[in-house]
Amino acid sequence: MRITCPLCGDRDRREFYYYGDAVYADRPAEGAAPEAWDAYLHLRDNPAGETRDLWYHEMGCSAWIEVTRNTVTHAVLATRLLAERGQTGEGGPSGEGEPKPRRKGKPE
Ligand SMILES: [Zn+2]
Numbered sequence: 371m372r373i374t375c376p377l378c379g380d381r382d383r384r385e386f387y388y389y390g391d392a393v394y395a396d397r398p399a400e401g402a403a404p405e406a407w408d409a410y411l412h413l414r415d416n417p418a419g420e421t422r423d424l425w426y427h428e429m430g431c432s433a434w435i436e437v438t439r440n441t442v443t444h445a446v447l448a449t450r451l452l453a454e455r456g457q458t459g460e461g462g463p464s465g466e467g468e469p470k471p472r473r474k475g476k477p478e
Pocket of ligand 1 (some may be wrong): 378427
């Protein structure tokens with residue numbers, strides 16, 4: 371699978387660290403209800419089709435990238451910097467809230 375980093379261009383997916391569903395960038399506000407935190411931490415859809423995931427360009431520019439892809443065809447439909455997502459008024463991290471790469475196991 372190839373992923374187009376908005377900064378580096380077309381790269382092999384092994385340069386990237388897979389973090390998970392892009393919902394991780396939509397952290398509940400401080401003081402949010404426990405149900406909101408439960409959903410944020412534990413509940414995920416598992417669609418056959420289009421997904422939005424967070425990838426970290428670990429062996430490149432160290433940017434967080436939101437990748438829209440199809441889990442059935444493995445086609446990468448779109449990529450964008452996570453920082454740009456935050457600038458469009460869609461929420462998301464503003465810097466310190468960006469996820470930290472987890473180091474357990476190898477990414478798929
Ligand atoms: Zn990059």
